[in-house]
Amino acid sequence: DTGVSQDPRHKITKRGQNVTFRCDPISEHNRLYWYRQTLGQGPEFLTYFQNEAQLEKSRLLSDRFSAERPKGSFSTLEIQRTEQGDSAMYLCASSAPRGDTQYFGPGTRLTVL
């Protein structure tokens, strides 16, 4: 499968714990995006990278959230001191240079107890 992959697919954690998610984009795609989706809503933009540079962050991305893409390939999204309101599906997408179609991974479903 050469699509976008995400790991883990599901994560259950206790409030206050830290969690980290990984996204591997389609290999030739230089742009990588993170979104969050809660039940009954469309995905909401969190942040995006062009190669290793983080170009934009949403105000939804509080200081407990950090994203990295150190070598311009895979990306990680870390949430520190998780809260119940962080429970959501975290989606990663990638797009090709000069292309505006984004292809989504299967998502990581986070449940904070």
Place this chain on the structure above:
Amino acid sequence: RKEVEQDPGPFNVPEGATVAFNCTYSNSASQSFFWYRQDCRKEPKLLMSVYSSGNEDGRFTAQLNRASQYISLLIRDSKLSDSATYLCVVNIGGGKLIFGQGTELSVKP
């Protein structure tokens, strides 16, 4: 006001029906437009891009009216397999996609 607003759902239609979804967006500088389909507990998948000239892909027709900031999707001869949530999506620049809340479609036999 939400940046992208869609018809509230759900839409329940019989097989073979024609169904239309409407969407409006608020950012007049929006650059590109899409319809994505999302099955239950799955990731969104691109259904089609939307162009000002209108475009068709089989049973699906999408229209864009930039002056009215309005996007539509028409599904003809609906199938059971069309049951999903349809997301209206706008690219406001830099690849940042803004999604509507989605409209759920249920096609019944």
